[in-house]
Structures are given as C-alpha cells and as structure tokens.
Amino acid sequence: MSDAYLSFANSRLGSVITSILGLPQPQPLRRFSRHQPVLDGEVLVGAGPQPGLLEALVASFSAMQAKTLAHDSLPQWTAIANAAGLMSGRWAVGDAPGMRVDALVFDATGLRDVVDAEPLYHYLHDAIRSVRPSGRIVLLGRSADGCVNPGQAVVQQALEGLMRSVAREARRGITVQLLRVAHAAEPMLEGALRFLLSPRSAYVSGQVITLTSPAGWMGAKVDWQQPLAGRTILVTGASRGIGEAIADVLGRDGARLVCLDVPQAQAALDTVATRLDARGVVLDITADHAPAELAALAAEMGGWDGVIHNAGITRDRTIARMRPELWQQVVAVNLQAPARINEALLTAGALKPGARVVCLSSISGIAGNAGQTNYAFSKAGLIGLVRSHSEAFASRSMAINAVAPGFIETAMTAAIPFAIREAGRRMNAMSQGGQTIDVAEAVAWLASPASAGVNGQVLRVCGQSLLGA
Ligand SMILES: NC(=O)c1ccc[n+]([C@@H]2O[C@H](COP(=O)([O-])OP(=O)(O)OC[C@H]3O[C@@H](n4cnc5c(N)ncnc54)[C@H](O)[C@@H]3O)[C@@H](O)[C@H]2O)c1
Structure with missing residues (x-):
C-alpha cells in the first residue's frame, strides 16, 4: 500500500508545511538493487583505546572495496589501511570540516572504563551531521560475558543506550546498530557489516546483534553476489x-x-x-x-x-x-x-x-x-x-x-x-x-x-x- 503522507512530506510544499507544523518528515529509504556495491561513498573509521578489531576491519573493507577515512580518534588508521592497499586519508584535517560520508564505524571493543568513551562522544559529536541520508552507523563492542572486569561490562552496556538514542536522533533514513563481536568471532565481521552497511538493512535500526564463534566453524567461502547459491x-x-x-x-x-x-x-x-x-x-x-x-x-x-x-x-x-x-x-x-x-x-x-x-x-x-x-x-x-x-x-x-x-x-x-x-x-x-x-x-x-x-x-x-x- 502506498504511503501518501511520505510522498507529500517530500514534495516542495509538503516539506515546508510539515517543517512549520513540526510534523514527521519521513525520508524515502534507499533499498538494495542487484550488483550494487555495499557502499557508494566513504566510511569514517574511529576507535577508542586498544581497539580489538582493526585487522578484521581492514580485511572486511578491503573485501568490500570500501573507501575509508580516519577520524582524529584513530589517526593510525590511514597508515594501517594504506599498508593493506586500502585507499584512505584523514577526515577534517585542522579546522576544515569533514567531508560527507556514507557510514560511520567505531571500534569500541577496547573500552574498559566509562572515561574511555570520550573519544566516542567526540567522534559522534563531530561526525553525525556528515552522514549522508540513508547512511549507516555501526558501533562495535563486546558482550558482557567477554568482559574482564565490571568497569568494562558497564561501559560496554552503556553503548546500548547511546546507540539507541543516536538512532532516534539520526533521522534522514540513517540506521544505527551495535554489533557485539566476541573474541574469535572476528572472521564473522565481514558478513555482518555487509548487511548492516548496505541498503539491505534499510528498515533495521536501533538493534544489538551479537557475533559469536560457532564451535567447529571451518570458515565459509561466500559468493557475495549469490550468497544462497546451491542452497x-x-x-x-x-x-x-x-x-x-x-x-x-x-x-x-x-x-x-x-x-x-x-x-x-x-x-x-x-x-x-x-x-x-x-x-x-x-x-x-x-x-x-x-x-x-x-x-x-x-x-x-x-x-x-x-x-x-x-x-x-x-x-x-x-x-x-x-x-x-x-x-x-x-x-x-x-x-x-x-x-x-x-x-x-x-x-x-x-x-x-x-x-x-x-x-x-x-x-x-x-x-x-x-x-x-x-x-x-x-x-x-x-x-x-x-x-x-x-x-x-x-x-x-x-x-x-x-x-x-x-x-x-x-x-x-x-x-x-x-x-x-x-x-x-x-x-x-x-x-x-x-x-x-x-x-x-x-x-x-x-x-x-x-x-x-x-x-x-x-x-x-x-x-x-x-x-x-
Ligand atoms: N504484515 C506485518 O506487518 C507483519 C508484522 C509482524 C509479523 N508479521 C508476520 O509475518 C508473516 C507474514 O505476514 P503477512 O503480512 O505476509 O501475512 P499474509 O496473511 O499476507 O500471508 C501469510 C501466508 O501464510 C499462509 N498460511 C496461513 N496459514 C497457513 C497454514 N496453516 N499452512 C500453510 N500456510 C498458511 C497464508 O495462506 C498466507 O499466504 C506472518 O507470520 C506474520 O505474523 C507480519
């Protein structure tokens, strides 16, 4: 069934009226079409102290042929990514505003205390307005059972409230998720990111997904164009x-x-x-x-x-x-x-x-x-x-x-x-x-x-x- 209000709110007159009256302004969502790359534009990568997933991120973004940029919270990303053959550069150098990006990905797996979350606050504060409509935000964390002390469990749980609130604020068809990656589940990261960063997840937002390492998992070669071929x-x-x-x-x-x-x-x-x-x-x-x-x-x-x-x-x-x-x-x-x-x-x-x-x-x-x-x-x-x-x-x-x-x-x-x-x-x-x-x-x-x-x-x-x- 068509949504007449969505069309009206996106017309020239409708957008003025809905804005004056403070009415909802739904954004037409971008959806997946075959042979489309996961992302059209750049991913801005950031991290807190001791990020645990940089290698897995480099592997995932390389496989996706994604272009990345380094946030101030992770200046070393440029060198790491370039060494892996991933074209990368700095975002918002000096006072220059950062360019618009398709996605934000922040590695928060190393957060062990509440004060460790400050780089994440700065990252989201700096970059949220630079995410394009129908963009994606993914925070990477750990689940409570992977935490070594209560302080870590506290800050990792705190990410959930932050993620859900950012998801409510982001608007413009932007989705926000928290992906908890267990130790040894790094090889599963690419498959999850491919879904969460692409238009396939257009109507999935505010979700917590946990990746664990299945016992006896031998790895699976996935044909990303036809992931269900032969099934x-x-x-x-x-x-x-x-x-x-x-x-x-x-x-x-x-x-x-x-x-x-x-x-x-x-x-x-x-x-x-x-x-x-x-x-x-x-x-x-x-x-x-x-x-x-x-x-x-x-x-x-x-x-x-x-x-x-x-x-x-x-x-x-x-x-x-x-x-x-x-x-x-x-x-x-x-x-x-x-x-x-x-x-x-x-x-x-x-x-x-x-x-x-x-x-x-x-x-x-x-x-x-x-x-x-x-x-x-x-x-x-x-x-x-x-x-x-x-x-x-x-x-x-x-x-x-x-x-x-x-x-x-x-x-x-x-x-x-x-x-x-x-x-x-x-x-x-x-x-x-x-x-x-x-x-x-x-x-x-x-x-x-x-x-x-x-x-x-x-x-x-x-x-x-x-x-x-
Ligand atoms: N539409 C929604 O907004 C919505 C929201 C939440 C969950 N769901 C769930 O998603 C699923 C699909 O929903 P939908 O809106 O497409 O419903 P639908 O009524 O259009 O389709 C349901 C299909 O199930 C078949 N079916 C019913 N009883 C069956 C039986 N005994 N044996 C075999 N087939 C049977 C029907 O013939 C029909 O083709 C349902 O499980 C529904 O509860 C739908």
Whole structure:
C-alpha cells in the first residue's frame, strides 16, 4: 500500500508545511538493487583505546572495496589501511570540516572504563551531521560475558543506550546498530557489516546483534553476489505478502526454493513457484501429517539448507472475548507447526550441516498488543523457540534465529482502520512503515552463511519502533 503522507512530506510544499507544523518528515529509504556495491561513498573509521578489531576491519573493507577515512580518534588508521592497499586519508584535517560520508564505524571493543568513551562522544559529536541520508552507523563492542572486569561490562552496556538514542536522533533514513563481536568471532565481521552497511538493512535500526564463534566453524567461502547459491530452502506461506517477498529475495540470492501454502492459495502459489522455478507444495502446516510429509520431501530432495517459518495468521480479540478455537488456530499455525516441523526435520536428519532456520515473530510478541493476546503469545513463543533451540542447532553446525517485523505495508496492515494505521506507521524512528522487501532482506541475511556467528537471536525489522523499545 502506498504511503501518501511520505510522498507529500517530500514534495516542495509538503516539506515546508510539515517543517512549520513540526510534523514527521519521513525520508524515502534507499533499498538494495542487484550488483550494487555495499557502499557508494566513504566510511569514517574511529576507535577508542586498544581497539580489538582493526585487522578484521581492514580485511572486511578491503573485501568490500570500501573507501575509508580516519577520524582524529584513530589517526593510525590511514597508515594501517594504506599498508593493506586500502585507499584512505584523514577526515577534517585542522579546522576544515569533514567531508560527507556514507557510514560511520567505531571500534569500541577496547573500552574498559566509562572515561574511555570520550573519544566516542567526540567522534559522534563531530561526525553525525556528515552522514549522508540513508547512511549507516555501526558501533562495535563486546558482550558482557567477554568482559574482564565490571568497569568494562558497564561501559560496554552503556553503548546500548547511546546507540539507541543516536538512532532516534539520526533521522534522514540513517540506521544505527551495535554489533557485539566476541573474541574469535572476528572472521564473522565481514558478513555482518555487509548487511548492516548496505541498503539491505534499510528498515533495521536501533538493534544489538551479537557475533559469536560457532564451535567447529571451518570458515565459509561466500559468493557475495549469490550468497544462497546451491542452497535449498523451504518458505512457508509463500504465495503472498512477506512470504512472497522472501521467496523473491532468496531466489535473487541464488537459492533453490520450495514454496508452500494452503490449498486455498494454490493459484497464487503456482504463480510464485513458476516465476521462481521453485517446487510448489500445497499443504496446511497444522495438518497432523505435515511434519512427516515435509521431512520426507526434504530427504527426497537431498536435504534442505534452510527453512523460513513465515506462514502466520491473526484472529484478533481481547482475551475476554477470545473464543477457544481462535486461540487454538493462531497458536497452532504460528507456534506449534514450526516447532513440530523443526522437530521432524531434525529427527529425520533432513537439514544439512550449515542449515539455517528463520522464524517470523513480531513486535507484538515483544511489546504485546491489545486485541492480539493469542498472536502475541504465539510470536513471543517463537522467540522462546529460537533461544531454547539455539544450542542444539549449534551442536549440529546449524543456526536458528527470529525476525520480528514492526509495521510492514501489507494487505494485513492495509486492513487496519485509518487512524490506527497512521499511528502504527509513524511510531518509529523512520516515521514510516517498512516494505515487505525489508523483512525479506533480513531473512535472506539470516538464511545465508553471511550471518555466521548469529544464533538464537531476534532481529527486529521495525525502523526502531517505539513499541517494545
Ligand atoms: N504484515 C506485518 O506487518 C507483519 C508484522 C509482524 C509479523 N508479521 C508476520 O509475518 C508473516 C507474514 O505476514 P503477512 O503480512 O505476509 O501475512 P499474509 O496473511 O499476507 O500471508 C501469510 C501466508 O501464510 C499462509 N498460511 C496461513 N496459514 C497457513 C497454514 N496453516 N499452512 C500453510 N500456510 C498458511 C497464508 O495462506 C498466507 O499466504 C506472518 O507470520 C506474520 O505474523 C507480519
């Protein structure tokens, strides 16, 4: 559904009126198109004392062919980067203002005390206005369990509040994230940066993502143009909406697809499957025989490399008015079916090593929502599912994560009454709803080897929604 206010606010007259009235001024977000480089312009690199990721950053930026600049907090970057064949220079020499950049990346992994954060304050203070619209800001830190003393744990946790506040202030389609990199997870940095710095993460902001080093990880050579080439992935609920967008993006990234939907959606499913040269499966995932049927199909196809549990329904009522069948239907489709299917696939050995499962949760499962008790229960349950199963998946060299969309422009949200819909759309740092492609890009990243080191986590695709913040 189109967002008429977004178009109006970006017209000549609309921008004047919205500015005078102090109304939200959503920026049209830049989205990824095939063969586009990760970044068009420069990355301004800064760091606090004892940065732990400079080598990994040099390797990542070299592989991305990104151009970098050194902030005053990291003057040694110029020499390090140039020695690695990365063209680099100083930013804002003397009193000269710094040039505009596409991204800010600050290595805060060495911060051990609150006073160590001063270079970060200066860096953000100096540079935030120099980030171009739809630019990116990534702070790199450590997680509490990687901290050697309480002082370090304090300042590393403090980064979260800083990052979330900068994300609310940045506006102009700029996203801000905190990436916590565990010791030994440095090789995973490139895949995460490629997602977070590129337009693929257009509607992901204010997020904390942790990279760990998966046990027995041997490294994976990723074809960055086709990161899913050679992988077979099941997408449930693929005939329309977010599921269709996921199938499109996974197909674009090289996956061989199995697209599933209910019998009532067969015509639309056939269209999607034909377009993507995918295998169409007509099946109700709540049917008793569904898990065994899917496990048998996966085995027949030589095993699957991923499953996207996207199929979901709403049957909204307040808890007082909720009839038992409405509760049961929602819980059965959204939560029990994914759990049973995972179980069957794992038991049958039908998921290949390296397989990645992604569950579609929701902001409602994090923040709760009046009238959605059954839905919020099921979507919060999915978060429990990914967290509680992550170790078992890791022990098989696999990963399971969730994506929690906020307000996404779909048939479902178009049906919401106007006033509530407008409120839902604007209650986030981007002042607009997300597109189905934004969810699909996040799912595609989590389904690919580019997200190695991410397991048992929930990635919100919500434009930093105020709900559940
Ligand atoms: N649209 C949003 O703003 C939003 C926000 C948060 C989360 N989500 C979640 O994203 C997912 C996709 O949402 P959407 O807006 O595209 O929904 P949608 O209703 O457009 O599509 C859901 C698909 O799932 C299929 N499906 C439903 N029950 C099924 C069953 N028993 N077996 C097999 N397939 C079944 C439907 O036929 C449909 O094709 C859902 O899990 C939803 O809860 C959506």
